[in-house]
Amino acid sequence: MVFIFLALLSVAYFIALENIYNKDKCAKGDKVGNRKVIEVYYGDVNGLVDSLTKLVNSYRLLIGGAAEINQITLAKKSEVRAALKRVDELGDIIDEVIDVLGDSLGVYVNYMNHKSESIKCKVEPEYIETEIDQELKLQD
Numbered sequence: 122m123v124f125i126f127l128a129l130l131s132v133a134y135f136i137a138l139e140n141i142y143n144k145d146k147c148a149k150g151d152k153v154g155n156r157k158v159i160e161v162y163y164g165d166v167n168g169l170v171d172s173l174t175k176l177v178n179s180y181r182l183l184i185g186g187a188a189e190i191n192q193i194t195l196a197k198k199s200e201v202r203a204a205l206k207r208v209d210e211l212g213d214i215i216d217e218v219i220d221v222l223g224d225s226l227g228v229y230v231n232y233m234n235h236k237s238e239s240i241k242c243k244v245e246p247e248y249i250e251t252e253i254d255q256e257l258k259l260q261d
Contacts, residue, residue, distance in 0.1 A: 159229075159232055162225075162229065163229060165225065166222070169218060169221060169222045170222065173218050173222060176211065176214060177215065179211060180208065180211050180212060180215060183207055183208045183211060186204060187201060187205050187208055191204075
């Protein structure tokens with residue numbers, strides 16, 4: 122069961138990587154420089170991850186319910202088919218969320234890569250050492 126969730130997250134990760142390399146979708150003039158926009162976007166991505174987690178848990182419960190219905194000797198085949206149909210429908214929704222999440226993660230990871238490169242160019246090792254020294258002095 123946990124394997125299904127990990128597999129879904131792996132798929133989302135690979136979709137995100139694919140989207141990082143598809144940068145030509147935006148026009149050159151379309152730039153986002155406002156930190157607040159990125160923070161809200163990150164919150165939206167986290168909301169998608171939470172939704173995916175809840176959907177996967179529901180999916181697992183539906184599969185378990187279908188298995189239980191199938192084991193009941195008095196259960197009709199139509200009841201089992203209906204349960205499996207619900208599982209399939211939820212699976213389609215989960216696939217859509219994974220696609221959206223993959224696109225969203227791609228954009229956010231791209232933002233973080235650019236931010237990291239910018240910081241690397243501007244931060245000098247002695248500033249980091251000073252920061253660490255000051256942090257250690259505060260702990261004493």
